[in-house]
Amino acid sequence: MNMTTRPNSTNIPENWDRSGLPGWTYHSEALFELEKSEIFLKHWQIAGHVNDIPAPGDWLTFDILDERGLIMRGKDGVVRAFHNLCRHRGARLADGEAGHCKNAMVCPFHGWVYNLDGTLRGPSRPETFGQMDRSEFGLKPIDLEIWHGFIFIRFLPSDQPSVRDMLGDYDADFTGYRSDELLPASRRAGWGTVLPVNWKSVRDVDNEGYHVAMAHPSLQDLYGRSYRDIVHPSGLVSSHAVFGDQPG
Ligand code: FES
Ligand SMILES: [Fe+2]
Incomplete structure (x- = not known):
C-alpha cells in the first residue's frame, strides 16, 4: 500500500482525558449486564465470511452470551441469519460450528422441516396440527449485513448505523485487499x-x-x-x- 495516500491522524486535543475508565467498570456485575444487552447484543458482531458458506445449504453458527445464531445460504444464493431455534419447541436446529444441508434443515427433536430460506416447509405429522398457517412459523430472522464479504449479525434491534456507514473509513483498504474474495484456509479455522x-x-x-x-x-x-x-x-x-x- 502506498503510505502517501494514508490520512493523517486527526489532531488529538491537548486536554484529552487519558485517565481511562474507573476500576469498578471492570468488575461490576451490574455494568456487565448492561454491556451484554446494550453493546454485545445491540451491536454488529462479525460472524464469518460469505466464502465460509459458498454453496446453497451451507451454514454456520454464531453464539454469543445466551443467544444462538444460524447463518445459511439459500437456494437463491442469498445469505440469511436466523435464531438457531426451532419454532416448535425451541430446540437447537443446527448443531455444531458449520455444515451443509442438501435441501432442507430438519429439526432433530420432532422433525419439523425448514427450507433453506428459513420458511417452514412443514411439521412432521401435519394432521396433528389441524389448520396451521405455515408462513407464521418460519425461522426468526436476525439482522444481517455483508460488508466486503464479511458477515455481521445483530441479535437485538438497535439504532446503530449500518456496518457500511460505520466502517466507511476502511472502505478503500478492504477494496484494495479484495476482502470479498478471501477464501478460508480450512473450514471454520480459527483460534480462541x-x-x-x-x-x-x-x-x-x-x-x-x-x-x-x-x-x-x-x-x-x-x-x-x-x-x-x-x-x-x-x-x-x-x-x-x-x-x-x-x-x-
Ligand atoms: S422442537 Fe423442533 S420439531 Fe419440535
Ligand atoms: Fe499486541
Whole structure:
C-alpha cells in the first residue's frame, strides 16, 4: 500500500482525558449486564465470511452470551441469519460450528422441516396440527449485513448505523485487499482462548501499536519501523505499516 495516500491522524486535543475508565467498570456485575444487552447484543458482531458458506445449504453458527445464531445460504444464493431455534419447541436446529444441508434443515427433536430460506416447509405429522398457517412459523430472522464479504449479525434491534456507514473509513483498504474474495484456509479455522479478565482489558491492550516494539519483537522486525496508529476524523482508529527490508 502506498503510505502517501494514508490520512493523517486527526489532531488529538491537548486536554484529552487519558485517565481511562474507573476500576469498578471492570468488575461490576451490574455494568456487565448492561454491556451484554446494550453493546454485545445491540451491536454488529462479525460472524464469518460469505466464502465460509459458498454453496446453497451451507451454514454456520454464531453464539454469543445466551443467544444462538444460524447463518445459511439459500437456494437463491442469498445469505440469511436466523435464531438457531426451532419454532416448535425451541430446540437447537443446527448443531455444531458449520455444515451443509442438501435441501432442507430438519429439526432433530420432532422433525419439523425448514427450507433453506428459513420458511417452514412443514411439521412432521401435519394432521396433528389441524389448520396451521405455515408462513407464521418460519425461522426468526436476525439482522444481517455483508460488508466486503464479511458477515455481521445483530441479535437485538438497535439504532446503530449500518456496518457500511460505520466502517466507511476502511472502505478503500478492504477494496484494495479484495476482502470479498478471501477464501478460508480450512473450514471454520480459527483460534480462541479464555482469559479470566473483563473484556475491556483485552481492548485496552490491543488498541495501540505503541507496545509492538517491546511486546512483539518479531512483528517489530517485520514492519515495526513504519508502524503508526491513525485516528480518523470519525473516531475510528487504524494501524498502518509497510514490511521492512531488514530486521528491526
Ligand atoms: S422442537 Fe423442533 S420439531 Fe419440535
Ligand atoms: Fe499486541
